[in-house]
Amino acid sequence: xxxxxxxxxxxxxxxxxxxxxxxxxxxxxxxxxxxxxxxxxxxxxxxxxxxxxxxxxxxxxxxxxxxxxxxxxxxxxxxxxxxxxxxxxxxxxxxxxxxxxxxxxxxxxxxxxxxxxxxxxxxxxxxxxxxxxxxxxxxxxxxxxxxxxxxxxxxxxxxxxxxxxxxxxxxxxxxxxxxxxxxxxxxxxxxxxxxxxxxxxxxxxxxxxxxxxxxxxxxxxxxxxxxxxxxxxxxxxxxxxxxxxxxxxxxxxxxxxxxxxxxxxxxxxxxxxxxxxxxxxxxxxxxxxxxxxxxxxxxxxxxxxxxxxxxxxxxxxxxxxxxxxxxxxxxxxxxxxxxxxxxxxxxxxxxxxxxxxxxxxxxxxxxxxxxxxxxxxxxxxxxxxxxxxxx
Numbered sequence: 001x002x003x004x005x006x007x008x009x010x011x012x013x014x015x016x017x018x019x020x021x022x023x024x025x026x027x028x029x030x031x032x033x034x035x036x037x038x039x040x041x042x043x044x045x046x047x048x049x050x051x052x053x054x055x056x057x058x059x060x061x062x063x064x065x066x067x068x069x070x071x072x073x074x075x076x077x078x079x080x081x082x083x084x085x086x087x088x089x090x091x092x093x094x095x096x097x098x099x100x101x102x103x104x105x106x107x108x109x110x111x112x113x114x115x116x117x118x119x120x121x122x123x124x125x126x127x128x129x130x131x132x133x134x135x136x137x138x139x140x141x142x143x144x145x146x147x148x149x150x151x152x153x154x155x156x157x158x159x160x161x162x163x164x165x166x167x168x169x170x171x172x173x174x175x176x177x178x179x180x181x182x183x184x185x186x187x188x189x190x191x192x193x194x195x196x197x198x199x200x201x202x203x204x205x206x207x208x209x210x211x212x213x214x215x216x217x218x219x220x221x222x223x224x225x226x227x228x229x230x231x232x233x234x235x236x237x238x239x240x241x242x243x244x245x246x247x248x249x250x251x252x253x254x255x256x257x258x259x260x261x262x263x264x265x266x267x268x269x270x271x272x273x274x275x276x277x278x279x280x281x282x283x284x285x286x287x288x289x290x291x292x293x294x295x296x297x298x299x300x301x302x303x304x305x306x307x308x309x310x311x312x313x314x315x316x317x318x319x320x321x322x323x324x325x326x327x328x329x330x331x332x333x334x335x336x337x338x339x340x341x342x343x344x345x346x347x348x349x350x351x352x353x354x355x356x357x358x359x360x361x362x363x364x365x366x367x368x369x370x371x372x373x374x375x376x377x378x379x380x381x382x383x384x385x386x387x388x389x390x391x
């Protein structure tokens with residue numbers, strides 16, 4: 001008895017769902033380093049994050065007073081965004097092919113999804129609006145960008161790539177690098193003229209930097225116009241996948257160019273089928289408070305800039321109260337899509353952002369939290385915020 005389309009679709013769906021759960025994280029360089037949480041059961045998952053640490057005090061004498069302390073938590077939300085891939089295949093190719101077409105398509109689908117995940121999480125390319133800012137943007141706001149190319153000092157020096165992460169209170173456990181950096185790395189030597197860049201077949205990865213795995217993504221996701229290398233404590237970044245992956249074989253309908261709306265394929269008219277795969281995934285950098293990062297303004301990532309640093313623009317927040325004669329507010333926390341800064345005594349906090357639209361919130365104890373949408377085009381932005389005094 002021949003297998004009908006419904007049975008074939010069910011079989012392909014079962015195979016693809018299994019491979020997507022297993023292979024998309026492998027095809028994504030960042031997911032392979034990040035910490036995986038249990039699968040999401042809803043669109044959004046709340047992650048309680050430590051926001052204030054308790055303090056200990058010495059007690060003076062036998063009758064001294066023991067002081068009280070506080071501990072507080074903040075909420076970070078992990079939101080699932082939809083990622084889809086459609087592969088049109090002429091039915092004649094399926095009929096005439098002497099090898100497994102679907103077996104050839106599946107790894108390419110996984111690779112394409114892994115590439116998009118890496119681009120969005122690491123560089124913010126086509127980042128879903130519901131996700132927080134990318135790793136590069138978060139590191140830039142923390143001042144964890146290193147210029148000067150690939151040298152011993154920029155990698156392992158006192159203000160180098162590894163040091164920037166350590167200053168935030170974390171240990172580097174993985175490094176992503178453009179494959180183009182290999183030429184520069186091969187020429188690096190330590191003070192004893194020993195090569196720094198060597199393969200170690202006994203390690204978990206062929207190459208290491210200061211004892212941490214050094215990975216060269218080959219899925220085309222690494223944006224060399226933005227960075228040459230990214231280092232960090234990747235276990236601090238988490239991701240989760242939704243279980244409702246859908247796989248469909250379509251034989252009717254049209255496929256349009258999302259930009260021009262031009263019809264690319266008419267499946268019925270051109271005797272084609274289309275394999276459509278849809279998955280949902282979310283990620284977050286909770287960035288809890290630590291003894292070395294008490295205000296959560298630093299992050300466990302740093303990067304070496306591209307030969308020509310990308311263009312960003314100063315976004316200056318000025319925070320005042322709503323008194324009859326407004327006064328500036330120092331110590332207010334400005335959060336832009338996960339990047340945090342604290343206002344100085346003059347009420348200002350300065351971010352350096354690429355063109356785009358960002359969601360911001362401003363809060364301080366004793367005031368009502370305010371939200372704002374900031375749009376950056378091709379110039380600096382001045383953003384005034386008024387925090388009403390809590391009644």
